[in-house]
Amino acid sequence: xxxxxxxxxxxxxxxxxxxxxxxxxxxxxxxxxxxxxxxxxxxxxxxxxxxxxxxxxxxxxxxxxxxxxx
Amino acid sequence: xxxxxxxxxxxxxxxxxxxxxxxxxxxxxxxxxxxxxxxxxxxxxxxxxxxxxxxxxxxxxxxxxxxxxxxxxxxxxxxxxxxxxxxxxxxxxxxxxxxxxxxxxxxxxxxxxxxxxxxxxxxxxxxxxxxxxxxxx
Numbered sequence: 547x548x549x550x551x552x553x554x555x556x557x558x559x560x561x562x563x564x565x566x567x568x569x570x571x572x573x574x575x576x577x578x579x580x581x582x583x584x585x586x587x588x589x590x591x592x593x594x595x596x597x598x599x600x601x602x603x604x605x606x607x608x609x610x611x612x613x614x615x616x
Numbered sequence: 617x618x619x620x621x622x623x624x625x626x627x628x629x630x631x632x633x634x635x636x637x638x639x640x641x642x643x644x645x646x647x648x649x650x651x652x653x654x655x656x657x658x659x660x661x662x663x664x665x666x667x668x669x670x671x672x673x674x675x676x677x678x679x680x681x682x683x684x685x686x687x688x689x690x691x692x693x694x695x696x697x698x699x700x701x702x703x704x705x706x707x708x709x710x711x712x713x714x715x716x717x718x719x720x721x722x723x724x725x726x727x728x729x730x731x732x733x734x735x736x737x738x739x740x741x742x743x744x745x746x747x748x749x750x751x752x753x
Contacts, residue, residue, distance in 0.1 A: 567623050570623060571622075571623060574689065574690070574693070575690070575693040575694060575695070576623070576626055576627065576630065576690050576691075576693050576695065576696070577623055577627065578627070578630070578695060578753075579693050579694060579695040579696075582695055582753070587753070588695050588698065590694065591694055594694055
C-alpha cells in the first residue's frame with residue numbers, strides 16, 4: 547500500500563482567518579509556496595513544517611498526516 | 617500592509633525572473649548554433665564562456681542580486697530552491713542526451729568546439745526553461 551502526505555493547512559489557516567499571504571509572511575516564504583503546500587504539489591521541509599505549526603499554534607501532526615493509497 | 621507590498625513585489629519579481637529565464641534559454645540555445653564571422657577562435661571562445669557564465673550565475677543564484685536580502689529570501693524560498701534543483705537535474709540529462717546525439721554524428725557535422733557549445737547550451741537552456749516552467753505554476 548502506497549502512502550502520501552495529506553495536509554489540513556488550508557482548513558487550519560481558514561479557521562484562523564489568515565490569508566495565504568499573511569501565513570506566508572509569518573513563515574518567511576512566498577505565497578506560492580503556501581499555495582503549493584495546500585494543494586499537495588510541494589512537500590515542505592521539516593523546518594518549514596515546524597514554522598507552519600508555530601504560526602498556526604498547533605502541532606505538525608495536526609497539519610500533516612500520512613494517508614494510505616490502495 | 618508593508619508586508620503585503622513586499623510579498624506582492626516578490627511575486628512580481630518572480631514573474632520577471634520567469635521571463636528572464638525563458639529569454640536566457642532562447643539566447644543560449646540560439647547562440648550555440650551561431651558563430652561570429654570576424655573574430656579569432658580565442659575571442660569567440662571567450663565570448664561563449666562569458667555568455668555561459670553569466671546565465672549560469674542567473675540559474676545558480678536565482679537572480680535578483682540587486683534586490684535587498686528580504687526580497688531575495690522570498691524570491692529564493694524553499695519551493696524555488698527545490699524547483700531550481702529539479703531544473704538543474706533536467707539540464708544534466710539534457711547534456712547526456714545531447715552528447716549521445718552528437719556521438720552518433722561524430723565527424724560529420726561538428727568540430728570539437730561546436731560540439732562543446734551544443735552540449736553545454738543544451739544543459740543550460742533546458743535547465744533555465746524547466747526552471748521557468750516550474751516557477752510559472
